[in-house]
Each structure stands twice: as structure tokens, then as C-alpha cells.
Amino acid sequence: MNKTDKKELSELDICDLYITPAIKDAGWDQETQIRRDYFLTPGPIIVRGNMSARNRKKRKFVDYVLSYQPGVPIAVVEAKKNTHTISHGMQQALGYAEILNIPNVFSSNGDGFASHNKALATGTGKTYTTFQIIWRLWKAKTVRRTLFLVDRNILADQTLVNDFKPFGAVMAKVKNRKIDPAYEIHLALYQAITGTEEADKIFKNVSPDFFDLIIIDECHRGSAAEDSAWREILAYFSSAVQLGMTATPKETKYVSNLAYFGDPVYTYSLKQGIEDGFLAQYKVIRIDIDKETSTTGYAPVPLVPRSSTPGSHAPAWELFLTLQRPDSSTETRFSSW
Secondary structure: OOHHHHOOOOHHHHHHHHHHHHHHHOOOOOOOOEEEEEEEEOOOEEEEOOEEEEOHHHOEEEEEEEEEEOOEEEEEEEEOOOOOOOOOOHHHHHHHHHHHOOOEEEEEOOOEEEEEEOOOOOOOOHHHHHHHHHHHHHHOOOOOOEEEEEOOHHHHHHHHHOOOHHHHHHEEEOEOOEOOOOOOEEEEEHHHHOOOOHHHOHHHHOOOOOOOEEEEEOOOOHHHEOOOOOHHHHHHOOOOEEEEEEOOOOEOOOEEHHHHHOOOOEEEEHHHHHHHOOOOOOOOOOOOOOOHHHHOOOOOOOOOOHHHOOOOOOEEEEEEEOOOOOOEEEEEEOOOO
16 A cells, blocks of 8 residues: 555554554464553543533543553553654553553554653552552562551551452461561551550561561651651661652641652642543532621631642642652654555
8 A cells, every 4th residue: 555545544444454463463462462442531520510421522542452461451552543653642642551550652653663661650549559569569579578557457457358459378467566477468557566665666576678668558647757656667677668658748847758758750630530530520619607707797718728729730649759760762663564
């Protein structure tokens, strides 16, 4: 087919005649490794008064998701008509890869592939993201022992039976004030491994290099304060990679996430969550409960936090990690298919 005729083809034709055959020729199995039109987000929810509806025109689909094995996606491919350049769909594909937490990104117009490799830490929720990070590092034998720190008992219990369940027999919740070295994944309450008395500080019963990775859930609370007794746990295991997660980062005179963890490596904003359709748009409802407002006409000036401003980029949650990985971008062209 000559170049002029090729530019008349639709995006679907480009996929069927050029992109899919090229992916298959590269060794990908169409039945188990290639997924077309992968559903991503349902579209934002529009609220009008007491009525709401979803804008289905803004639903997101990925043209191709490539998996190493079922359930392990490792690449996305965005297809474009031949009237566009090879890399025209790259920015769109990067957005999809960010949502799916997929490191390899490709764009194609039927003439070749543009590729971009990016290390991401994104997910649909903090605990699920935590599981993915630990699981991949543990399976790769990059880390052996991990400590997941929480400050509420229910957070540990829910994690144990839900998101972390695949760890199975190698995982345990710290009980009876004992850190059992027979396990590799440890879930613990701060209160279960430390206390006001020296005898309560059972985290010192293991060596400072016992844990390779420590995840601090809700890191805006206890451990964020510099003078917190819980901070000494992190100081004791200072050789471990420490990762803090929070939906409400805190920066005050006395408590700071950034002072300890540094700048977040990834932020998933409230605005983005609304646009993707995972969160519904909100509206502020004011209710006066002070009797004086109705009898004297006095009304205090409302204080609206910056994070409550509609359309703001206030984070729905943030991920703090001390490690950073460089991005790389390459473009590959094929003379003929």
C-alpha cells in the first residue's frame, strides 16, 4: 500500500493491518498477552443540583495493553491514524500508563513505534499501591523483610485479609509484643512495638538492618512529628528504604511530611480523580448552627481551605519515597512492515 492510500485508513484499520501484526511478529501471543480496547475510566460524574449523571463521552480506553502473563500488564500502546506522526499518541499513552502503573509506553501510526520507559508508582489506592510495591520488590528478591506500620488496629487487620492476602504464609501481624523472624512481611501497630518504657520498645529486639523496607501508612500522623516517640522506630531502622503514604499531607510548625520524607515522587490530585471518574464532584453545603446567626443577623466570615476550592490540585493522596529513577525516551522506526 502506498503512503497516500495509507493516510486514508482509519485508526481501526491501522491497528488491524499494521500495529497488531507487528506486535504479534515481535512474539506476543494474541490470546494471552494482547488486550485491545482496554477499559480504563468510566468518565467524570456531573452533578447538577440534586441530579447526577456520568459523562460517558469522556470514558477512557487504552488501544493495547500488553501483559507478561495474565494479570501482569507491562506495556501500553496508543494507536493513531497515519496522518499523525509516530509519537503523536505518546502523551496520551503516558497518562494511561500512569493510571495503570505500567512502565513501558508505546505510540504508533502504522509506520513504526515510539517508546518511552518510565518508572511510576501509581495506583487506585494507597494500600493497593503499597502491596504492588512490596510484592514486586519481594518477588524480585530486592527486599526480603518488610515492615508495614499503621496506627490503628483495623488498618492492619483489613490489610492482612484484603490487599496483602497474596503474601499468605510469609506474612504476619505483630502480636504479643514479639517480632517473629520466621516471617518476611510484618504488619504492626506503632503501639505494639514501642512505648514509654524501655521494655516496651520491642523493635530493638531485632537488629537495625532487620528490615529492608518500611512502609508508613498515614504518615501525616504520629511519625511526622519530629519529637514523636514513634519517630525513633524509623531512626532505629534508618538503613531501610522508608516510604510514607498519606491522603492528607501535613506541613505545620511542629509536624512536617516534607522535612522527613522529602518532596513526594507522585501526587494523584483530587481534580484528576474527579476527571477520571473515580471520585464524584463535590459541593459545599453551609449549615448555620449558631443561634445568633438567625437572631442578630451576624454571620462569621467563612474560611475555605485552599484544598476545598473546586478544581484545585489538592492531592487525593501522596506518595513519599526517597528513591528516584530517571526517565528515558527513545523512538524506533521501521522501514517496512
